[in-house]
Amino acid sequence: MSAQSTAEEAPRAPQVDAIASALTSVERPPRPSALSASMSFGWRALLKIKHVPEQLADVTLFPVIMTLLFTYLFGGAISGSVESYIAYIAPGVMVQSVLFITMYSASTLRTDIDRGVFDRFRSLPIWRASALIGMLLGDAVRYTLGAAVTAAVCLAIGWRPEGGFLGVLAGVAVLLIFAFGLGWVWLFFGLILRTPGSVTAVSTIVLMPVLFGSNIFVDPSTMPGWLQAWVDVNPVSGLVTAVRAFMNGTPVGPELGMSLAWSAGLVAVFGSLTMWKYRDPR
Amino acid sequence: MTDLAIETAGLTKVYGDTRAVDGIDLAIARGGVHGFLGPNGAGKTTAIRMLATLIRPDAGSAKVLGRDVVREADAVRGLVSLTGQFASVDEDLTGRENLRLIAKLYGFRGGAATRRADELLEAFGLADAADRQVKKYSGGMRRRIDIAASLVVSPELLFLDEPTTGLDPRARNEVWDIIRALVAHGTTVMLTTQYLDEADQLADRISVIDRGRIIAEGTSSELKASVGSGTLHVRVMHRDDRDAARAILVRELGVDFETTHDPQALVAGLEDRSGVTRALTALEDADIGLAQFSLGQPTLDEVFLALTGHAAEEPTQDAEEAA
Numbered sequence: 068m069s070a071q072s073t074a075e076e077a078p079r080a081p082q083v084d085a086i087a088s089a090l091t092s093v094e095r096p097p098r099p100s101a102l103s104a105s106m107s108f109g110w111r112a113l114l115k116i117k118h119v120p121e122q123l124a125d126v127t128l129f130p131v132i133m134t135l136l137f138t139y140l141f142g143g144a145i146s147g148s149v150e151s152y153i154a155y156i157a158p159g160v161m162v163q164s165v166l167f168i169t170m171y172s173a174s175t176l177r178t179d180i181d182r183g184v185f186d187r188f189r190s191l192p193i194w195r196a197s198a199l200i201g202m203l204l205g206d207a208v209r210y211t212l213g214a215a216v217t218a219a220v221c222l223a224i225g226w227r228p229e230g231g232f233l234g235v236l237a238g239v240a241v242l243l244i245f246a247f248g249l250g251w252v253w254l255f256f257g258l259i260l261r262t263p264g265s266v267t268a269v270s271t272i273v274l275m276p277v278l279f280g281s282n283i284f285v286d287p288s289t290m291p292g293w294l295q296a297w298v299d300v301n302p303v304s305g306l307v308t309a310v311r312a313f314m315n316g317t318p319v320g321p322e323l324g325m326s327l328a329w330s331a332g333l334v335a336v337f338g339s340l341t342m343w344k345y346r347d348p349r
Numbered sequence: 350m351t352d353l354a355i356e357t358a359g360l361t362k363v364y365g366d367t368r369a370v371d372g373i374d375l376a377i378a379r380g381g382v383h384g385f386l387g388p389n390g391a392g393k394t395t396a397i398r399m400l401a402t403l404i405r406p407d408a409g410s411a412k413v414l415g416r417d418v419v420r421e422a423d424a425v426r427g428l429v430s431l432t433g434q435f436a437s438v439d440e441d442l443t444g445r446e447n448l449r450l451i452a453k454l455y456g457f458r459g460g461a462a463t464r465r466a467d468e469l470l471e472a473f474g475l476a477d478a479a480d481r482q483v484k485k486y487s488g489g490m491r492r493r494i495d496i497a498a499s500l501v502v503s504p505e506l507l508f509l510d511e512p513t514t515g516l517d518p519r520a521r522n523e524v525w526d527i528i529r530a531l532v533a534h535g536t537t538v539m540l541t542t543q544y545l546d547e548a549d550q551l552a553d554r555i556s557v558i559d560r561g562r563i564i565a566e567g568t569s570s571e572l573k574a575s576v577g578s579g580t581l582h583v584r585v586m587h588r589d590d591r592d593a594a595r596a597i598l599v600r601e602l603g604v605d606f607e608t609t610h611d612p613q614a615l616v617a618g619l620e621d622r623s624g625v626t627r628a629l630t631a632l633e634d635a636d637i638g639l640a641q642f643s644l645g646q647p648t649l650d651e652v653f654l655a656l657t658g659h660a661a662e663e664p665t666q667d668a669e670e671a672a
Contacts, residue, residue, distance in 0.1 A: 081493055081523050083530040085472035086500075090534045093465065095502045096456035107453040111439065111446075118441050118482060183437035186403050187498065190436055191454050192427035347405040 101194040108188075108201020113208065125171060126213035130164035134220045141284055150225055157221040157228070158238060158311040159283035162303065164217050165210045165242055166278060170270040172206055172250045176257030177266050180348065189345070196342055203250045210246050214239045229316035238313035245306050245326055248333035255337050258344045277303050302329040354379045354506050354537045355400060359409030362395050369395040371561035372409065377539070377554070379414075379505075382532055384552030385541040386649070392561040393541040394434065397508050400539070401431045414505055430499035433510020433541075437495055440484035444475050444494050447483060451501045469497040473527075489520025496527055506537045513547060525551060545649035555649075559657045573646045576655045579619045580647040586638030588612040594637050601628035613640065616651065 099107070116123060137160055142149035176199075179185040188198040218226075218235060228235050253270055260266045280294065281303040287295050298304050305322040306329075312319040355377040362370040370392045377383045385393045398404045400413055402422040410417065416424045438447040448466035457465055470479045473493045478486060483494060492512060499507055509528065513521040528551055531538055542548050548555050549569050557565040557572070565572055581602075585594050595606050595615055602624045606617040619625075622644065629642060647655075 081474045081527055082472055083526050086527060086530045087534055089468050089472040090500060090503045090531070090536070092468065093501075093503055096458075096461070099454065099456040103456075104454055107450060110453075111442070111450050114446055115439070115441050118443075179439075182440060183434060184439045186398070186431070186436040187438065187451075188454075189403055190401055190426060190429070190431045191451070192423055193454055 098192065101197055104193045104197035105200040105204060108198050109204035110201075112202060112205020115205070116208070123209065123212065126168050126209045127216050129167065130161075130213050130217040131220050133164050133167075134160050134217055135224075137284060138221075138224060145285060153221060153224065153226045154228070154315060155311075156284065157218075157226045158314045159281075159307050160221070161214055161217040161239075162242055162307050162310055163278050163283050165213050165246055166249060166303065167274065168210060168213050169206070169246050169249050170253055170267070170274055172202065173253035173257035173260075173266045173270050174263045175202065175206075176254055177260070177263045180257070181263075195345060196338070199251075199254055199341065199345070202254070203247055206250060207243055207247065210243055211239070214242065228314045230314045231316065234313045234316055238310040241306065241309055241313065241323065241326055245302075245330045248330035248337075251334055251337035251341055255341045255344065258341060258348050277301060282307055302326065305329070352379060353377060353412070353415070355383075355411070355413055355539065357400075357409065357411040360396065360399060360406055360411050361408035362392075362399060362404065363407050368561050370399065370406075373558075373561075373563055375556065375563070377537075379537050380532075380535065381553040382528065382538045382540055382551045384548035384555040385539065385558060386543070386545065386548045386552075386555050386653075387541075387558035388543055391558045393543075393558055394510055395561075396558070397431070397433070397510050397539070397541055401429060401436075401508050402426055403431070403436075428504065429506045429508060430504035431508045431510070432495045432499045432512065433508065434514070436499075436510070438483055438498050441482060443480050443482055444470060444486070445479040447494065447498060448501065451498050455502050457501075465501060469500065473497045487520075488516050489523060492516060492520065492524055493527070496524070500531075503534075504536065506539065507531060509538060509540045511541055511543065513542070513544065521547075545653065549649055557653065557656060564656050565652075569649065570646075572649065572652045576618060576647045576652050579622060579644055580651060581617050581619050581625065582641060582643045582645070583615045583639065584611070584613045584641035585615075586613075586640050590637045591615065593635065594632060597631050597635055597637070598628055601631050618647065618651075618655075619644070 138149055138153060138156055142152040142156070145152055176185070185198075189195075230238070252273070256269055257266055260269060280297050281301050282298055283303070287298040287304070290298065302325070306326045309319060309322040309326050311317075312322070353376055355375055357373055357375045360370060360373040360375075361368065373396060385396065387393050395404070399406050400411055400418060402418050402425050405419060410419075412418070413425045414428050416428070418425055439450075442450070445466050448469055449462045452462035452465045467476070467479070470476045473496070475490060475494060475497070478490060483491065486494065496509070496512070512528070513524050516524065525547075528538055528540070540548075540551060552569065554566065554568055555572060556563050565575065567575070583594065583598065583606075585591050591608070591613060595608075598606055598615065598617070602617070602619070604617045604619060606615045608614070609616060625644060632639060
């Protein structure tokens, strides 16, 4: 049977002899390091962007819409003109765009689980966190792109950051670190929620009060007391303040340390929860 | 070091109220194919996923190639590979990219990873499709790339979870050839299937699983022998004759005949074959036309029915499989 089909269509049928020799010819290389395994997964994420470029729509179109919408919608009302508002809102809208995009990590993971790729990775003898870290590393590329698009739009409509190029770069770096921490929250949701739909719904519900109940768009001093109290404890407010300070060239306060501490805390708490759930997902 | 590929004691996994796997004891020797046979939802996949360290048992213990699946999970992962409904490849990537990725994850460096990927693509007849996204593969090609991904390093034990479900007969034969090649090389294969003839064809020993429990174990012949020495299959030409034929057969042979979902068929287990010729003559005398009259070993379908009291598969699936 096999000999016959091999003779008839050599290029398309599996070749039993070749499979047998492929089994014996291989020598198992030493295990890859944690870093190298994570980078391989990051490479996978980039390949996916190459094959499915549509998935960049969220990081390109979304920031453009957000920036234009909020700048022109609120600009006049809040500061009298777009020109005076842009310095305030540009860093904020960048934070908002990027943090909004982080949410998609959860549905990416959910899709991997549903399609069966995830179990393949979990069955490999590699450092267990590497598949997830690789996923977040790939996402970091998307976040960077989102930040770049937002910056470009802001520059086009008149943003001239006082902090200069380096200041903007430093702000983006802080933002990416925080986004990496927040990514673990979404990965955890991706593991415990059963469908991509519920993942998106829950992520949105969590993200909305954190993003909008912050100092991204308006100065909290105009808000009622209870809302100010929330805005003050909201880690995104601290992050926005720190990013703003870098980009606007003003002195960076304790918010930088707080943002980094929050990022570390998110990794510690949700990273542990995720890895605990990763051992035995439903 | 142990001679056993798989050894479990009271292995259990509970999901809510369902005991998906309900206290399984296995002792499976190295080498050859061990079949895990049961209908959909019997607990085959859950059991395999515990053995492959993808989920943790709720009770009991399991050793794979002498390593505990919970305490030495990482060592187990280094020795086994898994292919199945839940361990697949990335459909967005090409065949070559998928194999390169797995090769890199096993520690092959850039050039070596590409060479290994190309070697496997060639062997599995996928060289032409190497640069196509896996989502554009046919069902048979898809299964081949899944299996190839499990052989990037040679595993000592390969779990194949329903490797031929949904494949056409030709693609299924190709997968069977691949499995036989693996066994010839010395790989132990643990195969789950809901297809009785697949277990019959490939497996050296078979565990029959139903509702989370192992209900029988043995070689295909042993399982068949446990049902009776032989089975008489009769198919009448016209379905209206079935009841008359049944009455004659019961009278001549003194055993009860069962009807199946085939409206023309009658089946009975026979301990004694001596009256068979007489029964055939009696049917002829009564002018009942026969499409089939055969005495043989029971099929695994009948074994399953005898063991569980219900059929292994729905009639529609039977028809699909026969195609």
